[in-house]
Amino acid sequence: xxxxxxxxxxxxxxxxxxxxxxxxxxxxxxxxxxxxxxxxxxxxxxxxxxxxxxxxxxxxxxxxxxxxxxxxxxxxxxxxxxxxxxxxxxxxxxxxxxxxxxxxxxxxxxxxxxxxxxxxxxxxxxxxxxxxxxxxxxxxxxxxxxxxxxxxxxxxxxxxxxxxxxxxxxxxxxxxxxxxxxxxxxxxxxxxxxxxxxxxxxxxxxxxxxxxxxxxxxxxxxxxxxxxxxxxxxxxxxxxxxxxxxxxxxxxxxxxxxxxxxxxxxxxxxxxxxxxxxxxxxxxxxxxxxxxxxxxxxxxxxxxxxxxxxxxxxxxxxxxxxxxx
Numbered sequence: 001x002x003x004x005x006x007x008x009x010x011x012x013x014x015x016x017x018x019x020x021x022x023x024x025x026x027x028x029x030x031x032x033x034x035x036x037x038x039x040x041x042x043x044x045x046x047x048x049x050x051x052x053x054x055x056x057x058x059x060x061x062x063x064x065x066x067x068x069x070x071x072x073x074x075x076x077x078x079x080x081x082x083x084x085x086x087x088x089x090x091x092x093x094x095x096x097x098x099x100x101x102x103x104x105x106x107x108x109x110x111x112x113x114x115x116x117x118x119x120x121x122x123x124x125x126x127x128x129x130x131x132x133x134x135x136x137x138x139x140x141x142x143x144x145x146x147x148x149x150x151x152x153x154x155x156x157x158x159x160x161x162x163x164x165x166x167x168x169x170x171x172x173x174x175x176x177x178x179x180x181x182x183x184x185x186x187x188x189x190x191x192x193x194x195x196x197x198x199x200x201x202x203x204x205x206x207x208x209x210x211x212x213x214x215x216x217x218x219x220x221x222x223x224x225x226x227x228x229x230x231x232x233x234x235x236x237x238x239x240x241x242x243x244x245x246x247x248x249x250x251x252x253x254x255x256x257x258x259x260x261x262x263x264x265x266x267x268x269x270x271x272x273x274x275x276x277x278x279x280x281x282x283x284x285x286x287x288x289x290x291x292x293x294x295x296x297x298x299x300x301x302x303x304x305x306x307x308x309x310x311x312x313x314x315x316x317x318x319x320x321x322x323x324x325x
Contacts, residue, residue: 060197061193061196063139063143064189064192064193065189067146067147067189070147070150071147071154071188071189072181072182074147074150074151074154075154075157075158075181075182075185076178076181076182078151079151079155079158080174080177080178080181083158083159083161083162083173084173084174084177086162087170094163095163095251095254095255096251097159098159098160098251099247099251099252101244101247102156102243102244102245102247102248102251102295103244103248103298103302104152104156104244105156105240105243105247105295106241106244106245106295106296106298106299106302107244107299107302107306108240108244108299109237109238109241109244109295109296109299110241110295110296110298110299110300110302110303111299112240113237113296114300114303157180157181158177158180158181160247161180162177164176195225195228195229199221199225201218201221202217202218202219202220202221202222203218203222204218205217205218205221206218206219206222238292240295241292241295241296241299242288242292242295243291244295244299245293245294245295246287246288246295248294248295248298249261249291249294260294263290264287264290264291265287267286267287268282268283268284268286268290269283270286271283271285271286
């Protein structure tokens, strides 16, 4: 009896070790996949705060909360099952879809730059959302728009995650996708909540009687947050361009067109050798800059395609659907 109990305990211990190893593997792969999706995550955090602009302070956190719930629904209930089905039924489509997502990121980043240089009505569809006099309708429309934008960014995050675990089993992929989806959503919208309430905290600190240092910090927050938001937007745009360009370049490499990827690698290595004291940073900077340049070229090439072909075709289709039978 005691021998059987000892054997059972040995089996339980072995299973526990296997489970712990699996959890470590999932955590490690999730961390790697999350790092690869960092550019999209930065842009997600940079884009979201604009959806609460113009609302009363007491509505900011509820709006962020509703967007976060919509983001979780996008990732866990729609995109995760779709990604798993894709990996089982049509894994050959992962790279092309990833490249299309990368091209979309390039377009979005380039379009933001173009809009700053030459203001235009490329996003006119976002303007006609609701009557500003109806606060509830405006809030609902803003949240719906944010969740739609999040869906696109979340799809790219999940595609990057899926591509980062090509050899994992079904349940490993499911676990990694779930961990990345949940972790990124909590991180992004937690940061967004802090950002949108930082100015209110700054005002409260500036008016407090806690001491001159606290008041000075509060004034610093009030003055610094608009600058921080602008910097975050710039970083987000740059991240979209270099991540999108990098995705397209690596996708081409998978199809045997690796000359661009090899050239970027050689430039990065040469930069690392030129600056041995900061070799890692130099290699990353050169690689990101080269991928960003390619991403900008792709994005600017897509802008006229969207403006003169895809958008009119989409409007025509919507018109056909809207016609009564």
